[in-house]
Structure formats: C-alpha cells, structure tokens
Amino acid sequence: MSGAPSPGLLWRIAALGVVVVFFQIGVVSEVPVFGVSADLSPLLVAFVGLLCGSVVGAVTGFGVGLLVDLALVQTLGVTSLVLTVVGYFAGRLREARDPQAALTPLLVGAAGSAAAMVLYSVVQFLLGVDAPVSWELLRQIVLGVVVNTIIALPVWALVRRCLIGGLPEDPRRRRRRAYTTGGLSPLSRS
Amino acid sequence: MYDKTVRRRRLVLALLVVLSLILLTAYFGEASSGGLHSVQRGFLTVVSPIQNGANKALKPVRDLIGWFGDTLHAKGQRDELRKQVSKLRHEVIANNAEKHSYHELLALYKLDNQLSVSDYHPVTATVVAKSPNVWYSTVTIDKGESSGVRVNDPVINSEGLVGKVAQVASDGAQVTLITDSSVGVSARIGTSGATGIVQPKVGDPNDLLLQYLPANTQANKGEYVVTSGTVSSPDDSLYPPGIPIGQVTSINEESAYRSVNVHPLANLHDLDVVQVLTAARGSLPANLGQVTASMPPGRQASASGEQLASVKAGGEGEGGP
Numbered sequence: 001m002s003g004a005p006s007p008g009l010l011w012r013i014a015a016l017g018v019v020v021v022f023f024q025i026g027v028v029s030e031v032p033v034f035g036v037s038a039d040l041s042p043l044l045v046a047f048v049g050l051l052c053g054s055v056v057g058a059v060t061g062f063g064v065g066l067l068v069d070l071a072l073v074q075t076l077g078v079t080s081l082v083l084t085v086v087g088y089f090a091g092r093l094r095e096a097r098d099p100q101a102a103l104t105p106l107l108v109g110a111a112g113s114a115a116a117m118v119l120y121s122v123v124q125f126l127l128g129v130d131a132p133v134s135w136e137l138l139r140q141i142v143l144g145v146v147v148n149t150i151i152a153l154p155v156w157a158l159v160r161r162c163l164i165g166g167l168p169e170d171p172r173r174r175r176r177r178a179y180t181t182g183g184l185s186p187l188s189r190s
Numbered sequence: 191m192y193d194k195t196v197r198r199r200r201l202v203l204a205l206l207v208v209l210s211l212i213l214l215t216a217y218f219g220e221a222s223s224g225g226l227h228s229v230q231r232g233f234l235t236v237v238s239p240i241q242n243g244a245n246k247a248l249k250p251v252r253d254l255i256g257w258f259g260d261t262l263h264a265k266g267q268r269d270e271l272r273k274q275v276s277k278l279r280h281e282v283i284a285n286n287a288e289k290h291s292y293h294e295l296l297a298l299y300k301l302d303n304q305l306s307v308s309d310y311h312p313v314t315a316t317v318v319a320k321s322p323n324v325w326y327s328t329v330t331i332d333k334g335e336s337s338g339v340r341v342n343d344p345v346i347n348s349e350g351l352v353g354k355v356a357q358v359a360s361d362g363a364q365v366t367l368i369t370d371s372s373v374g375v376s377a378r379i380g381t382s383g384a385t386g387i388v389q390p391k392v393g394d395p396n397d398l399l400l401q402y403l404p405a406n407t408q409a410n411k412g413e414y415v416v417t418s419g420t421v422s423s424p425d426d427s428l429y430p431p432g433i434p435i436g437q438v439t440s441i442n443e444e445s446a447y448r449s450v451n452v453h454p455l456a457n458l459h460d461l462d463v464v465q466v467l468t469a470a471r472g473s474l475p476a477n478l479g480q481v482t483a484s485m486p487p488g489r490q491a492s493a494s495g496e497q498l499a500s501v502k503a504g505g506e507g508e509g510g511p
Binding site: 022023025026027029030031032033035039054055058059061062065066069070071072073074075076077078080081084085088117120123127144 | 198199202203206207209210211212213214215216217218226229230233234237240241244245248251252255256259318319320321323328330357364459460
C-alpha cells in the first residue's frame with residue numbers, strides 16, 4: 001500500500017481486531033475441532049498484512065497480540081512478538097510479489113498459522129516453560145495449522161469485506177486491470 | 191524516496207519487536223504484585239463484565255457449533271454408557287451393603303461433616319474465557335475477590351476436580367487447570383488407598399500421572415483416583431478429600447516408585463459452570479492451610495485425618511465455626 005493508511009482504515013482494523021479477539025476467546029476457543037481450537041488471531045494479522053502492507057500488518061500484529069495477552073492473562077509481549085513478525089512478513093509478500101492467485105489467502109493463512117505456532121513454541125521454550133518437545137506437541141501444532149487452513153478462506157473473505165472500503169486504490173493493480181481489459185494498454189494504442 | 195520507505199518499514203518492525211521484548215522481559219522478571227501484572231488485573235476487571243456479556247450472548251452460536259460435534263460423538267458415547275450402566279448396577283448392589291457399615295463407622299469416629307465441600311463455601315462461577323493454545327491450561331471465570339475468591343482456592347465442577355485459582359481480580363479470576371505443569375495434587379486410589387501426587391503427563395497435556403506410589407500398589411484399570419486431602423508443599427492448594435480426579439487407564443512399573451496413568455473425569459475442554467471452594471478465614475480448611483505451611487517439608491505430605499481432627503478441635507475452642 002503506498003503512503004500512510006487512512007484513519008478510516010485504521011479504525012476498521014482496530015474494531016475488527018477487538019471483535020475477532022473477543023469472538024476467539026468467547027466462542028472459537030470453546031469449540032474444539034480434532035481436539036484443538038482454531039486460532040483466528042494469526043489469520044487476521046496475516047490477512048491485514050496481505051491487504052494493507054508490512055507496516056500496518058506489523059502494527060496490527062502487535063496490537064492484537066497485546067490484547068490477547070491482556071485478555072487471557074498470559075505473559076505480556078509473547079503473542080505481540082509472534083504476531084508482529086507474522087503481520088510484517090505477510091505484508092512484505094504483498095509488497096514484493098503481490099500474488100493474485102485464488103489460493104494465495106489459503107497458503108498465507110496456513111503459513112502464517114504455522115509460523116505463529118512454531119515461533120510461539122520457540123519463545124515458550126526460551127522462557128523456560130517446563131515441557132518437552134513431544135509428538136503430542138507436534139500433533140497439536142499440525143492439527144492447529146490444518147484447522148486454521150480450513151477456515152482461512154472464510155476469514156479472508158470476512159477481513160477483505162471489512163477493510164476493502166478503506167483501502168486506497170493500488171496503482172499497480174489498476175494498471176494491470178487496464179491492460180487486461182484492452183483499451184489502455186500501450187500495445188493497443190500503437 | 192524508496193530508501194526512505196524501506197528505512198521507515200524496518201524501523202517500525204524493529205521498534206515493535208524491541209517493545210515486545212521489553213514487555214516480555216519486564217513481565218517475566220517482575221513479581222505477581224508488579225506493575226504489569228497490576229495493569230493486566232485491571233484490564234481483567236474492566237473486560238470481565240464485557241466477556242461475561244459476550245459469553246452469554248454468543249452461547250447459542252457456541253451451542254450450535256458444538257451440536258454438530260456432539261452428534262458425531264453421541265453414538266459412541268451411548269454404547270460406552272450402556273456398558274458403564276451395566277457395570278455400575280452391579281457396583282451399586284455391592285455398595286449398598288457396604289453403605290450401612292460405613293455410616294456406622296463414620297458416626298463412631300464423629301467424622302461425618304469434617305472437611306466436606308460445604309465447609310469451603312462453594313461459589314458458583316461461569317467460565318468466560320479460555321486460552322486457545324496448548325501452552326496455557328487456564329480459564330477465566332466471572333467471580334473474583336468481591337465474591338470471596340482467593341488465590342489457590344480449589345475449583346471443581348459436577349464431574350470432579352478442575353484446578354485452582356491462580357490470579358484474582360475484583361470480578362474475575364484466572365483458574366489453572368489440573369493439566370497445567372505447575373499443578374500437583376495429593377491423591378489416592380479409591381479402593382487401595384495408596385497415595386501419591388497427580389501431575390500432568392509429560393508430553394501429553396491432556397492426560398495425568400499419579401506418581402510416587404509405593405512399589406506394591408495394586409490398581410486396576412477404571413478405578414477412581416480422588417483427592418487425599420493433604421498437601422505436599424506450603425504453596426499447594428488444599429483440596430478437600432474425596433473429590434474425584436480421574437480414572438486409572440494403565441499402570442507403569444518401570445521405576446522404584448509405581449505410577450499410574452489417569453484420565454481426568456472433568457471434561458476440561460468443555461467447561462461452562464464451575465465451583466470455587468472459598469475457605470473463609472478462620473474456617474477449618476484455612477486453619478489447616480496455616481498448620482501445614484508451618485510444617486517442615488518432609489512432614490507436610492503426611493498431614494492426615496488425625497491432624498485435621500486436632501485442627502478442628504482447636505478452631506472450635508477459639509470460637510471458630
């Protein structure tokens with residue numbers, strides 16, 4: 001995204017973050033699928049990064065992480081650190097490659113969730129949490145990623161729908177659309 | 191222009207990462223009465239009513255989603271329950287015969303209300319939040335200091351032991367579940383009476399291990415494990431005796447001490463309503479907690495019914511309950 005994000009977009013992201021975090025801890029966490037609960041926060045942060053860029057993605061990750069840690073009385077800073085990294089790199093993917101494939105949100109959601117869960121585990125090990133690297137832990141991470149991948153597309157549709165009105169028109173995307181529709185292509189002009 | 195954008199982007203990332211690390215280090219290093227913990231408790235106090243309202247409003251959604259999963263499991267549960275009903279019917283017949291002699295013995299030793307759950311002033315609470323990841327076996331409830339809930343109070347539900355209170359705000363509290371690595375519960379096997387410590391099974395946070403049992407302990411699959419009513423350290427929570435924890439699933443005989451795998455009775459993935467056993471100051475359980483805290487570590491595990499009786503007698507002598 002070129003330039004600073006509009007205040008309207010930031011308000012939309014903040015509202016979406018609060019709603020998703022409370023929906024996560026009030027509903028989603030209490031509905032186990034394959035023995036694990038889906039985690040909407042890495043999906044939300046990755047998709048905000050994918051839509052709005054690395055800076056907005058990182059800031060959203062920090063804010064959502066802080067809210068999660070505060071609401072769930074967890075060690076402050078752990079989720080912020082993890083989600084900041086997820087949001088930043090999802091945004092960088094958009095800025096560097098701008099992928100347009102239909103399955104991009106699915107892959108970004110899966111990669112974001114996997115990165116968040118692995119990074120989270122690494123931070124917990126570094127903090128000295130008394131738990132071994134076990135098959136059970138690996139199973140929980142893999143199942144968590146699978147469940148998040150399953151719900152990635154609906155979450156992407158929801159995030160996109162909520163933010164699309166606040167996103168400025170992307171010049172690169174506009175140019176690409178113009179080429180494909182014919183009239184404005186330099187080739188057609190010659 | 192491009193360099194400026196790149197520099198700004200990297201600066202923001204570095205700033206946020208450093209900020210997270212500062213928060214993390216400060217939080218991890220400070221005591222539970224520190225500033226960041228206070229901010230967190232304040233936040234919990236503010237959002238507890240909101241979480242409570244949202245929890246009630248979203249219950250139909252949760253129930254609807256849960257209905258699909260429940261239907262899938264219903265058939266298997268029905269078959270298992272039929273087997274259990276048949277087994278329990280035989281046990282009831284046998285237990286009725288023992289019940290009469292049990293009551294006679296209980297009256298003989300005047301032990302019939304000692305350390306019953308009602309002595310702990312149970313406070314019913316609703317679970318309003320739950321951690322989504324495997325690292326935190328905690329839930330948040332809607333009752334706190336204003337309802338008499340204190341740190342280390344035992345938490346139960348209709349199925350058995352759930353955990354203990356870890357942190358308290360004015361209208362909310364954080365409960366650490368028995369599957370958390372920080373929790374250890376003194377427990378005994380229902381029929382043999384062998385006592386040990388129940389802790390989460392290493393590598394499987396959803397299963398428990400009853401450890402440090404004598405080498406000659408006999409236990410059968412399906413036997414119930416209940417709280418013994420003793421504590422193993424001054425920091426432990428004192429759980430009333432006889433609260434069911436789980437059922438024996440298998441026995442390990444590979445070390446000098448015997449241990450058994452225990453499957454928790456309480457469905458910790460589906461907690462809705464729980465009870466916090468809030469022992470009021472001066473009551474029998476609170477007195478017992480003080481006595482065990484002042485004992486040397488080796489003696490604490492052996493706090494027995496004899497000591498409970500002496501504490502009760504002392505409490506009554508001082509005008510206790």
